Amino acid sequence: MIPTITAFAQSPDRGRGLARDMAVRWALEEVGQPYEVRLLSFAALKEPAHRALQPFGQIPTYEEAALTLFESAAIVLRVAEQHPGLLPHSTDARAQAIAWMFAAKSTVEPPIVERSMALLLEADRPWHAERLTMLDERVRTRLDDLSRWLAYRDWLEEAFSAADVVMVTVLRRLGGSGFLEEQPTIASYVARGETRPAFKRAFEAQRAVFAAAEA
Numbered sequence: 001m002i003p004t005i006t007a008f009a010q011s012p013d014r015g016r017g018l019a020r021d022m023a024v025r026w027a028l029e030e031v032g033q034p035y036e037v038r039l040l041s042f043a044a045l046k047e048p049a050h051r052a053l054q055p056f057g058q059i060p061t062y063e064e065a066a067l068t069l070f071e072s073a074a075i076v077l078r079v080a081e082q083h084p085g086l087l088p089h090s091t092d093a094r095a096q097a098i099a100w101m102f103a104a105k106s107t108v109e110p111p112i113v114e115r116s117m118a119l120l121l122e123a124d125r126p127w128h129a130e131r132l133t134m135l136d137e138r139v140r141t142r143l144d145d146l147s148r149w150l151a152y153r154d155w156l157e158e159a160f161s162a163a164d165v166v167m168v169t170v171l172r173r174l175g176g177s178g179f180l181e182e183q184p185t186i187a188s189y190v191a192r193g194e195t196r197p198a199f200k201r202a203f204e205a206q207r208a209v210f211a212a213a214e215a
């Protein structure tokens, strides 16, 4: 059964692979599972047909036989549970990898997203500079802590796992912000992820969507 995912027909990231279908594509590529993509306009995201799959009117979603899923990390976990290669065999080690997936989405991602939203939506507010300093500090604190964890490791746990798929895609949102340049350990970690052949295939697939929309 070939699963179908959804992605932006015209991603605002202009092919940089920053939208959240990227983690799902990458996980599917890692395990060698072919997939189909249904591209959606912003208007289609908010239609009842899509909200039946994704109550918040967002991408990505995942359809596989009778199962439909939303939330990119939940989809990555499903892929990892259905195929060998993205989670350790031992149940304790699996639990630790899954904990890192939660950490990526609930501890590391929120300050990164809050900062990028502040830049996008609040730059003209009189308090913007002061708030940005505070948000920068929050991002830096998370990166410092993560950097200490990664100092003697290639991946979050013993071997590359679904946790790294989620964490690297979260950290890529910082590209162009200067934070990765300040954090050589994290920059190397992200680069290690981006060097994987499966990452490259996923990246090219989403970039082809952008290129076709521009043509």
Ligand code: GTB
Residues within 6 Å of the ligand: 011, 012, 013, 014, 018, 019, 020, 021, 045, 056, 057, 058, 059, 060, 070, 071, 072, 073
């Ligand atoms: N927690 C959910 C998940 O992980 O699946 C969040 C899903 C989500 O935020 N989806 C976004 C969406 O559909 C796209 S990825 N937004 C439309 C809407 O809410 O109406 C977020 C995103 C968008 C653009 C960039 N960018 O341009 O760099 C990066 C990330």
